[in-house]
Amino acid sequence: DEADQLRRAMAAWKRKGGINHFRPRLISGMLSRGYTPHFIELILRQLEGFGEYGFPESHSASFANLAYASAWIKCHEPAIFLVALLNAQPLGFYAPSQLVQDAQRHQVTVLPIDIQHSQWETTLEKQPPSNAVRLGLHLVKGLGQLAGQRIETARTTTTFSSVHDLALRAQLTRHDIDALAHADALRSLAGHRYQARWSGALLPAHDLLQNAPVIEGPAPFFTAPSEGEEVLGDYAATGLSLRRHPVALLRTHPELARFTEAKKLFQTYPNKRLARACGLITIRQRPQTANGIIFVSLEDETGIVNVVIKPALAQKQRSELLDSQLLGVYGVWQRQGPVCHLIASRLVNLNHLIQGLAVKSRDFH
Numbered sequence: 001d002e003a004d005q006l007r008r009a010m011a012a013w014k015r016k017g018g019i020n021h022f023r024p025r026l027i028s029g030m031l032s033r034g035y036t037p038h039f040i041e042l043i044l045r046q047l048e049g050f051g052e053y054g055f056p057e058s059h060s061a062s063f064a065n066l067a068y069a070s071a072w073i074k075c076h077e078p079a080i081f082l083v084a085l086l087n088a089q090p091l092g093f094y095a096p097s098q099l100v101q102d103a104q105r106h107q108v109t110v111l112p113i114d115i116q117h118s119q120w121e122t123t124l125e126k127q128p129p130s131n132a133v134r135l136g137l138h139l140v141k142g143l144g145q146l147a148g149q150r151i152e153t154a155r156t157t158t159t160f161s162s163v164h165d166l167a168l169r170a171q172l173t174r175h176d177i178d179a180l181a182h183a184d185a186l187r188s189l190a191g192h193r194y195q196a197r198w199s200g201a202l203l204p205a206h207d208l209l210q211n212a213p214v215i216e217g218p219a220p221f222f223t224a225p226s227e228g229e230e231v232l233g234d235y236a237a238t239g240l241s242l243r244r245h246p247v248a249l250l251r252t253h254p255e256l257a258r259f260t261e262a263k264k265l266f267q268t269y270p271n272k273r274l275a276r277a278c279g280l281i282t283i284r285q286r287p288q289t290a291n292g293i294i295f296v297s298l299e300d301e302t303g304i305v306n307v308v309i310k311p312a313l314a315q316k317q318r319s320e321l322l323d324s325q326l327l328g329v330y331g332v333w334q335r336q337g338p339v340c341h342l343i344a345s346r347l348v349n350l351n352h353l354i355q356g357l358a359v360k361s362r363d364f365h
Helices: 002-011 020-032 037-076 078-087 096-105 145-155 163-169 174-182 193-201 227-238 246-250 262-268 311-316 318-323
Strands: 109-111 123-127 130-134 273-285 294-300 303-309 326-336 339-349
Touching: 002 020, 002 037, 020 037, 037 078, 078 096, 078 123, 078 130, 096 109, 145 163, 163 174, 163 193, 174 193, 174 227, 227 246, 246 273, 246 294, 262 273, 262 294, 262 303, 262 339, 273 303, 273 339, 294 326, 303 326, 311 318, 311 339, 318 339
Parallel strands: 109 130, 303 339
Antiparallel strands: 123 130, 273 294, 273 326, 294 303, 326 339
């Protein structure tokens, strides 16, 4: 216990490491074991020096090593990098949706969840000339890991021939099938998500009838979901979509006509120009060292705009800041070399344009 307390004191990064409290105990202990006063003083100075400088230095060195390794992998093996991050969720600032979109902007091919191909975890698939990323069943909300692993095992012998064959061989419940259908993972077996949910509804509800054959009459005609409905369904079932970005679907709406794409802001807007941006809020941050300033990340179909919201505006428009999923921002574009921010002067809640879209932001962590 005493050794651990000394370690914590050295790690506290205080003046001389905060170890003075331990000096008498250290000196008496070392004298009792025959160490000379000169040697004891030398050791104490080394402990103080490490507490003052060595601990933060070792942390910064470790972080630099991790940052370099991560950057190297992201640069040279972006598909592998994406697979690793998706399988390690939840972690960090970025949700799977942001990670996938960034990878796609860097020419990584991302394939949808498919009951005939997806493993439980996200995997790599050979697609010459490079690898593609196949999204895993772990992204399907409401599907347990054991069910996902049974799907993997059942498919090793042969592919699934129908939804009933899938449910029978992988021992899936109606709930499991419905989760897969809602995530559009049954498209190769049963068609679009509406048709797939109908096929799942025909399965026997009780274990006693699980092995009974399912005799289907003519299937009712279900109109295929619109692109907007598909995107809403994707976000609700998996938290991301490989289809068009929600903001891209809204670009023709009159209320969004006044807002500029993130890509255009970064490429063409000079310092101190009036600017307007809108996007889904992915992150809200309020660092303790920022004197009450709140930083918001807005994501549209072309990239991410970092918004700086000063305390007075945050207080004045608290509701817009905290309640918005889709936010419009009026402000001044700030550019210093490659670093750009939008200094906000007015916030607009645009949630009414995305009703039903299940997007979660990372707030104040």
